[in-house]
Amino acid sequence: MRVILFGRSGQVATELNRQAEQAGVTLDVIDRTQADLSDPVAVAHALEARIAASDAVINAAAWTAVDAAEADEAAACAVNAESPGAMAQVCARAGVPFLHVSTDYVFDGTGDSARDESAATNPLSAYGRTKLEGEEAVRAADGAHAILRTSWVFSAHGANFVKTILRLGAERDHLDVVADQIGGPTPAADIAAALLVMARAMAEGAPGGTFHFAGAPDTSWAGFAREIMARSGRDCTIGEIATSDWPTPATRPLNSRLDCSRIDAAFGIARPDWRAGLDAVLKELGETA
Numbered sequence: 001m002r003v004i005l006f007g008r009s010g011q012v013a014t015e016l017n018r019q020a021e022q023a024g025v026t027l028d029v030i031d032r033t034q035a036d037l038s039d040p041v042a043v044a045h046a047l048e049a050r051i052a053a054s055d056a057v058i059n060a061a062a063w064t065a066v067d068a069a070e071a072d073e074a075a076a077c078a079v080n081a082e083s084p085g086a087m088a089q090v091c092a093r094a095g096v097p098f099l100h101v102s103t104d105y106v107f108d109g110t111g112d113s114a115r116d117e118s119a120a121t122n123p124l125s126a127y128g129r130t131k132l133e134g135e136e137a138v139r140a141a142d143g144a145h146a147i148l149r150t151s152w153v154f155s156a157h158g159a160n161f162v163k164t165i166l167r168l169g170a171e172r173d174h175l176d177v178v179a180d181q182i183g184g185p186t187p188a189a190d191i192a193a194a195l196l197v198m199a200r201a202m203a204e205g206a207p208g209g210t211f212h213f214a215g216a217p218d219t220s221w222a223g224f225a226r227e228i229m230a231r232s233g234r235d236c237t238i239g240e241i242a243t244s245d246w247p248t249p250a251t252r253p254l255n256s257r258l259d260c261s262r263i264d265a266a267f268g269i270a271r272p273d274w275r276a277g278l279d280a281v282l283k284e285l286g287e288t289a
């Protein structure tokens, strides 16, 4: 199977590049040097030139700088909404399934129950708005598509919470971490594996739609940090603070719990235990206790 992938060096893109061969997938990567997602017309042209021989297209590229998006929402919108919309249109015209990654930040995070795919969206940040606009543009193209909403992504590469906590945990003996945001940390490797299963199924005619996919069990950032310290053998205690004690330009949802039963029913993809993914990442980083 031949899959076109937008993104080369991001967390999810790196894992897709690693796993593709074993999954029997030949990847044709379009990276930033070949098509900058700030330019939807260039993105459409790059995809049109290659799509004829492909079985599916995956977009793992995005503007993920959540706070920076507050200062330049138009630029984030081009990357997160206009370009994915252009990709989805090219795919729809060619009859090729399009798989796109989205986020829990499309929700406002009120309440304390897990949201399913039909829950009302109401993003609190510029990043969340641009990602929601991206979802809407993908649906509007009206081709075969899957939108995979995930949360709290981590891996051994790129910038993420695990690497930040490991660094700070080596420098200090105590850290205060936000304890009133609850969600599912999700290994990028598990997202990549899910996307490859979905791409194959959709290339063979399986229906798409919107799906939630996050690691289990749900925890807080403080709970996640404690697990990172324990499993890496860092001697650093974790205290708990409120989101209001840690002001950021972009507002984050407090409740990021995602109901992931739909993807299990449709594709047999269960929520992965993020603690196993964390151990694998720590091993890769040489940080196992």
Ligand SMILES: NC(=O)c1ccc[n+]([C@@H]2O[C@H](COP(=O)([O-])OP(=O)(O)OC[C@H]3O[C@@H](n4cnc5c(N)ncnc54)[C@H](OP(=O)(O)O)[C@@H]3O)[C@@H](O)[C@H]2O)c1
Binding pocket: 007, 008, 009, 010, 011, 012, 013, 031, 032, 035, 036, 037, 038, 060, 061, 062, 063, 064, 079, 101, 102, 103, 104, 131, 150, 151, 152, 153, 154, 158, 159, 188
């Ligand atoms: N990170 C999270 O915690 C999180 C949570 C929920 C959902 N998500 C979603 O998951 C998906 C993957 O996220 P990730 O964590 O793998 O992201 P990431 O590590 O930040 O990587 C982003 C990727 O997008 C590419 N990119 C950014 N701007 C671009 C542009 N203008 N033109 C072309 N390529 C561009 C980057 O390319 P370069 O390497 O060239 O910069 C990189 O490959 C995204 O859709 C994101 O919204 C992420």
